[in-house]
Amino acid sequence: MKKLIFLLFVMAHAATYSQTTVLLKDIDPGMGNGSPSGLTNVNGVLFFVVYQSTGGSSIDMTLWKSNGTVSGTVAVKTISSSTGQGAGDxxxxxxxxxxxxAEALWKSDGTAIGTTIVKSSPVIFNLENLNGILVFDCQDPxxxxxxxxxxxxVAGTSLIKDIYPSNQITPVPPSVSTNINGTLFFAVDDGINGKSLxxxxxxxxxxxxxxxxxxxxxxxxxxxxxxxxTIYFTATESVNGLELWKTNGTTAGTTLVKNITAGASDSQLADFTSYNNRLYFTFVNSSNNKEFWKSDGTATGxxxxxxxxxSTPEMNIYDNPxxxxxxxTxxxxxxxxxxxxxxxxxSDGTTLGTNFVSSFAYPIRDLQNFNNVLTFTSSELWKSDGTAAGTVQISNIHPGQNAFATDSTPVNTNLFFSATNWFYGMELWIYGSACAPxxxxxITGNTTVNQGATETYTVALVPGATSYTWTLPGDWSGNSTTNSITVVVGNEGGGSISVSTANDCGVGGYSWISVSVGAPLQTQTTKRIIGAAAHGLFICGTGSVMAWGQNVYGQLGNGTNGAATDSTIPVSVNTIDGVTAVYGGWGWNTALKNDGSLWSWGSNYSGTLGNGTNTDTNSPQIIIPSGVIAGAASPSASSSLALKNDGTVWAWGTNTNGQLGNGTSVSTNTPGQVNxxxxITAIAVGGEHCFAIKNNGxxxxxxDxxxxxxxxxxxxxxLTPLQINSLTNVTAIALSSDSSxxxxxxxxxWSFGSNYNGELxxxxxxxxxIPIQITSLSGITSISAGNNFFLALKGNGTVWSWGRNNSGQLGIGSKINSNIPVxxxxxxxxVQISGGGEYSLALKDDDTVWSWGSNGAGQLGNGNYSQRTTPGLVNGLCFGLGINENEIANTISIYPNPSNDFIVIENKNDELNSAYVILNSIGQRLLSGKLIGETTKVYLNSLSSGIYFIKIGETGNQSFKLIKN
Structure with missing residues (x-):
């Protein structure tokens, strides 16, 4: 019997990059890692290298070049090496x-024939340009x-001087050399004086x-x-230890500047920089803290x-100032x-002018002066004008993950860099191009298909695009014409159908539909928290739902209702599982299942349940049988929205101010299409107003x-939708009673609307x-709204709040309103946040849920009715993931775990001869395949560091936790 393949549409996931930050070229298509490195500007042309292992210690290195266009980003030449060492210098x-x-000095003019060996040697390093001649360290017999x-x-390659007269390896070979005004300075051992200048x-x-x-x-x-x-350097000698020195190239002019650490003890000096005709550097004191210093070349100065x-001293990396x-500045x-x-x-060079700008969760690297603006990498690409508000993330290449952006290199008007995202792997990106599509x-098409069937999928044409690249699951096949593809549906492996657009300035993003084989896995669905008016909801690992708080209208969904049935601890919602998302309203809820059906329960004031009646219900009932991919509700609203997989929006409930968007002000108790x-890719509901984001941005x-x-x-x-022309590049919307x-x-x-409580x-x-930027917020990854207050989640895992605080819903230890984020x-x-009526919820990466604010109906889920103004745990939630660290019932073992590069799945039960699936923390399928024999090796190169889940078996009922270092 043929299995069904279910398609779960995920809204146009194109990560809405800045218009000027795009993938330039997918060198290793799909999730393969091209991993460009060694990015170098050679007279306005970018050169870089890409490696590929050929077995054992052998590697192939391909030299590439780029002029900043797709057609001009080409491979120059592939060179093989048996040593396993990469190219350098x-x-x-x-x-x-x-x-x-490959044990040789190479040169390249950007052509294959012009990429040749200059000199062969087992040791070549410390390359430096000296007056138009290349100087380097070389081992010769x-x-x-x-x-x-x-x-x-070859004829013009020669020894400059045999400084250590011997054919033996020099005890201290010439160090990294520096060309200063036509003279090369370096350190070397001559066999007489030891290592010297x-x-x-x-x-x-x-x-x-x-x-x-x-x-x-x-x-x-x-x-x-x-x-x-003045030439500055650090040097050591017996009297003073390692200290700051200067030289003018003469013996007499080479002197100690200052013995910063008294006696012969060494000073840890680093980060030499020229600024305003002074030397600036860092010094690590006896407490192992960094200090910021300057020098005019004198001891007193x-x-x-x-x-x-x-501050903590870091080991700084070569060419990473x-x-x-x-x-x-x-x-x-x-x-x-x-x-x-x-x-x-x-710093401006003074104590008062040396100040903290901003902090980041990931290491800061690749500081660059790009068009008189500071750019740097911290997982993603950033820029700063020296203010906290002006320190902003340029790119969002790997939303919610570490992009590993690195090697940023300015060339002409572009900034090139390498970065990783889930779709392309580690590839070459560009910031500064203005013509990317x-x-x-x-992607539109059928959402449930049979294996072996022929199906067609389509995207809207994109202005400026010259090509569309479609990617299919491993066992699917298809033929594409511009923006459409006709496929033959496969039957194993899963994955996704995806499409990206491109022109000669890069790739402009992508959209995708995730694909799974057979019945959807239900042991690890997307975990969600929702705060409604006075009750909360949580999706368990099995796709079941728990609820707590007020139950006057049956909103807990457990077959009871009335004030006496309120619950201060979570209880199970009746007869519903496979839930992937929940949405909480004033006294009611909707739930989206993995088959695309939408369910509701609770208060039915003005038809809020959408079931054709105005009668409350205390257990879930189906209202839309299929095709739903998202819903929307609000603690301050009595109307709902649903987004279908064909991009249409449907609404029901109260309509006094046209919030149903159908051109009338008449309420309805059945879903009707918004005019x-x-x-549409995203929707949001406020008190009596609604928003939607289209796939064109x-x-x-x-x-209202x-x-x-x-x-x-x-x-x-x-009464009908109008375009808000002032809003662009929007990825998410959160709506409160009268503000957005x-x-x-x-x-x-950015915020707009009522500001009575400081909501803006x-x-x-x-x-x-009109929208006004909240200038004190940056690096935000998600937002949520309560009644007259808002929450924002930063990329570093911290939560910020502002607006009404009468019940402590801001979580700051007081009940004072705040008109700025705190x-x-x-x-x-x-990892997730949700605002309720007058309380808030947050989900940690360890699956614990935290609550704070009003608790009159037990909505904090902590077993009592006491308010709290700071976060505390929600008690009694379901954590039944059935996950073992390394072994299940002596049948499956996974090692090493944690892992760096790969895992081995050891199958001790021949009857389990089936599939494995690796998912992320929100249930998205990332890798899958067959168990082959007793051991199956799975490479994890495409995964960034973090926690993942592995499903084993035909039904996915055996689960492991995997940690990727």
Whole structure:
């Protein structure tokens, strides 16, 4: 008997990137990792390399180049190596790229024929451009490791000087060399003086000892830095230890600047930077904290600028400066050893002018001066003008995950970098291009299909797109024509149908429909929390639902109703499972099941249950049998919305101000279509107003507008949807009674409508009928609304709140309203938030639920009726995931766990000869396959670090937790 394949539509997931941040080229299509590295600007052309293992220690390295367009991003040449060592020391000399790889020095002019070996040697490193000649360290049988030079020809490649006269390996070979005004400075052991300071003009006679003092590498990179005519470096000698030195290239002019750490003890100095004709650097004190220093080259002028509170020294990486001057401001970063967050700082060179800017959950790297703006990476790509409000995320390449953005490199007017997302893997991205196409809209097509059937899927044409790339599950086949694809449905593996658009400036995003084989897995569905007016809801791991709080109208769904049946602890909702989302209203709920059906229960005032009656019900009843992909409700509303898989929106319930969007003000107790809306990807309900986001990025609103809550510049209500022209790049909307907030793709939040309680979060109490940015919020990943207050979740797992606080619903330890966002007390590692009537809920990454605010009906779920103004645990929730760490009933073992690169699934039960599926924490299928024999090896390269779930067996009834390092 043929199985059915169910398609679960996920709203156009195109991650709404900034218009100027796009994937340039998917080098290894699909989830494969192209992993571009070594990004180097050679006279306006980007060069980079991509590796592929060929077995054992052998690898292939392909050299690529790019002019910033898709057609101009091409492979130059593939080179093989048996050593397993990667290419390095990418250096531009006169428009030619030099690098070391496969025990040789290579050069490339950007053509295959022009990519050739200059010199073979087992050791090639420390490449430096000296007056148009490449200087490098090279191991030769006759001399050992010494200083060499080349003009790019074999004949023009020669030893500069045999400094350590022997064919033995030099005890201390020439260190990383630095070209300063035509003279090369480096450290080397000559066999007489030990490691000492040397200089060279590229010729034998001009390669001489400067002074018998031992330079030490302070940053695993460049030792020497020239500032206003003075060359600074760190060096060690017996009297003073490792300290700050300077030189003018002569013995007499090479002197100690200052013995910062008294006696012969070493000073940990790093991050040398030139700024305003002074040397700036960091110093690690005896308490192991960072200090910020500057020097004018004298002992008295070498001074502490500021001690950085709670800072931890980091090992800084070569070509990854920890300080950079941009547009007159010096920026640097550190790590806070208390919060464990990474901090961006700025300075004008004074104590008072050295200040904290912003903090980040991920390491700060790749500081760049890009068009006089500071850019850097912290998982994603960021920029800063030196203010907290002006420090914003440029890209959202891997929403909710670590994008591992790295190697940012400016070339002309573009910033190139490598980054990872779930769809493309690690690939080449570009910031600065303005001509990339838009993302495609939603994929439309049948939502339930039979294996072997022929089906057609379509997306709306995208202006500016020149191609559409479709990706199918492994055992599906199809032929695409522009924006449509006809497929033959497969029967195993699962995955997704996806589509991306492109033109010659990159890939403009993607949309997708996730695919599963057979009956949907029900042991690990999407976990959700919902705060309604005075009751809460939670989806258990089996897809069942628990509820707590008020039950006057039967909103707990357990077959009872009346004030006496309120519950201060969670109880099970009757006869419903397979639930993937719940939505809570004033005294009622709707639930979406994995078969696309929508159910409701509770109060039926004005037909809020949508079942054709106005009679309350205390158990779930079906209202829409299929095709639903999302719903919407509000604790302050008595109407509902549903989004269908064809992009249409349906509404029912109270309609006094046109909130049903059907051109009338007549309420209805059955779902009716909202006028003129198609291609919708997201919906939201407020008190008496509603919003929808289209797949082309436009935002539409309808209903009450007395306080300007539609954001269209007036206070006139509308009975049918109108486009809100001032709103662009919106990814999420949250609506309260008479006010609204939207989340944009750059992580900023904008508000409009009533501000009586400070709901707009802008520092005053003045209402607004146009969107205004909440400037104190950045890096936001999700938003939620309660009655006259709002919540926002940051990417670092903290929660922020503002607005009405009469019952402590802001979670800040008081009951005072706030007209600016404030951090909810003691909450970390939060993954979901939900505002209720006058209380709030939050879900942690450990599956615990936390509540705070009003508790008159037991809506905090803590076993009593006492309010609390700070978060506390919800008691008695279902955690029955049935998960074992490594083994189930002696039949399946998974190791290593935690894992870095791969896992082995050991199958001790031949009868289990079936499939495995790996899902993320919200139930999305990421990897799947067959168990083959007794052991099956599964590579995890496409997964970022985090917690995942593995389902084993035909029905997926055996589950493991997997930790990916």
């Amino acid at each position: 990418f250096t531009n000399v006169n428009g030619i790229l030099y690098f070391s790889f 006759a001399t050992g490791i010494e200083l060499w030079k080349t003009d790019g020809t 040397w200089k060279s003009d590229g010729f034998t006679a001009g390669t001489v000892l400067v002074k018998n003092v031992s330079p030490m590498e302070y940053n695993l990179g460049k030792i020497f830095l020239e500032v206003n005519g 070498t001074q502490l600028v500021k001690q950085i509170p709670n 920890a300080m950079i001057a941009v547009n007159g 010096l920026f640097f970063y550190t790590q806070n050893n208390v919060s464990l967050l990474y901090e961006l700082w700025k 838009e993302q495609p809209g939603e 003129t809306l198609t291609g 436009t935002v539409w609103g309808w209903g 507008n007395l306080f300007g809550q539609l954001g269209k510049g007036d206070n006139i209500y509308t 907030i939207v989340l944009k793709s750059d992580g900023t939040v 979060g802008n520092g005053n109490f003045t209402s607004s009928n 951090q909810v007390s003691s909450l970390t590692n939060i």
